[in-house]
Amino acid sequence: MKALSQVQQKFVLHWGEMGTRWGINRTVAQIHALLFISPVPLNAEDIADTLTVARSNVSTSLKELQAWGIVRLVHVMGDKRDHFESMKDVWEMFRVVLDERKKREVDPMLTVLRDCIIEAEKDKQADEHTEAKLRELLEFFETTTGWYQQVRALPTPALTRFMKLGDKVRKALGLGE
C-alpha cells in the first residue's frame, strides 16, 4: 500500500475535520475521503494502514458509510478480500447524502412539529403562541423539502445549468422584487 502524498493527506485530514462539524465521525469521513480520491477500490487493511487506525475501527466505519449509501463493497479479481469504493459522481453523492439526512432528520422533525401542533390545538390559549411559531417552522420545512424533492430529480447537467443561470432565474420567473 502506497502512503499518501502531501496533498492527499491534507485533503483527507480536512475532510475528516469537516465531517465532525456536521455530525459525522472523523474516521468515517477520512475513510470516505480516502476512497473518494482512490482510483481503485481498497480493502480494509490498506485503509487501516494508510490512516493508521485499527482494523476493527475501519470495519465499523465502512458499515456506516455503506448505511449512508455512498460507499459500496466490491470484489477485485484474484483477491478474496472485500474491497470498497466510494460513489464517483460528486453531485450524485451529495444527492444521496441529502436524501439520507432528509430521511433521518428532516422527516422526523416534520412529524414532531405536526404532532406538537395538533397537541397544541387541543390546548388552545395555553399554547397559542407556541403553536404559531411551530407552524412557521413547519411551513419552512415543508416548503424547502418540497422544493428539494423537485430539484433532486433533475439530472445533474440540468441542475448545474439551472444553478448557473444566476440572475436570469429571477428575471425569467418575474421575481424582481
Added chain:
Amino acid sequence: MKALSQVQQKFVLHWGEMGTRWGINRTVAQIHALLFISPVPLNAEDIADTLTVARSNVSTSLKELQAWGIVRLVHVMGDKRDHFESMKDVWEMFRVVLDERKKREVDPMLTVLRDCIIEAEKDKQADEHTEAKLRELLEFFETTTGWYQQVRALPTPALTRFMKLGDKVRKALGLGE
C-alpha cells in the same frame, strides 16, 4: 418562571436532539428552541431553571448563540438583568445560520481544495487522479455556493414563491431533459 407545557417540552427536546445531529451542542440548541417559542425575552436564570442546567452553562451557550447571530441581548424595562431573544423570522434565521456555516465550513473547504489542486499541479503524474477528483469537488462547491449567494439575496416572499413554483421552474427555464 412558568414551566414548559408538554408540547413545548417535546419541541425543545427534539430541537436539542436535532442540534447534536448537525454538530451543535444539545444545550445550545435547547436554549435556542426555548427562546424561539418564547413570546418574550428571557433572562439567564429563567432559562437555567426551565431547562434545569447550570447558570454558567447558560451563559456560555448564550454566547455561542450570539456568535451564530441568531440570538441577541435585549433589556426589559425595570429589570437590570440581561434578557435574550431569538431571531423571530424563520427564513431569516436559516439564512443567518447558512451564511455562518458557509463562512465557517464551506469557505475554508474551498481554500483547502484550491491549495491542494495548486500543489497537485506541481507534482503532476504523482497526483493526477487526485487532482481530477478534487477539481470535481471544487466545481461542486463553487457552483452550489455561487447559486446560494444568488438566492440568499431574494427577499423571503420572492424566495418562497420561487420554491413553490415547482414544475414550472423546469419548464420556464427550458430544462426539460
Added chain:
DNA sequence: GTCGAAATTCTGTAACTACTGAAATTCCAG
C-alpha cells in the same frame, strides 16, 4: 466437512466534550 484468512463483534480504555459549582469579575445603585 476442516483449515486458515478475513471480517465482525465486543469489551475495556482513552480521549474528548459538556457541565457543574466555585471563584472572580463586572456592573450599577446609592
Added chain:
DNA sequence: CTGGAATTTCAGTAGTTACAGAATTTCGAC
C-alpha cells in the same frame, strides 16, 4: 467609592463517544 446583584471565567468532574486489541464468527478453498 462601596455593596450587592448579575454575569463570566475557570478548574475539576461526569458523561459520552471513539477507539484499540482480543475474541468470535464468517467465508471460501480444498
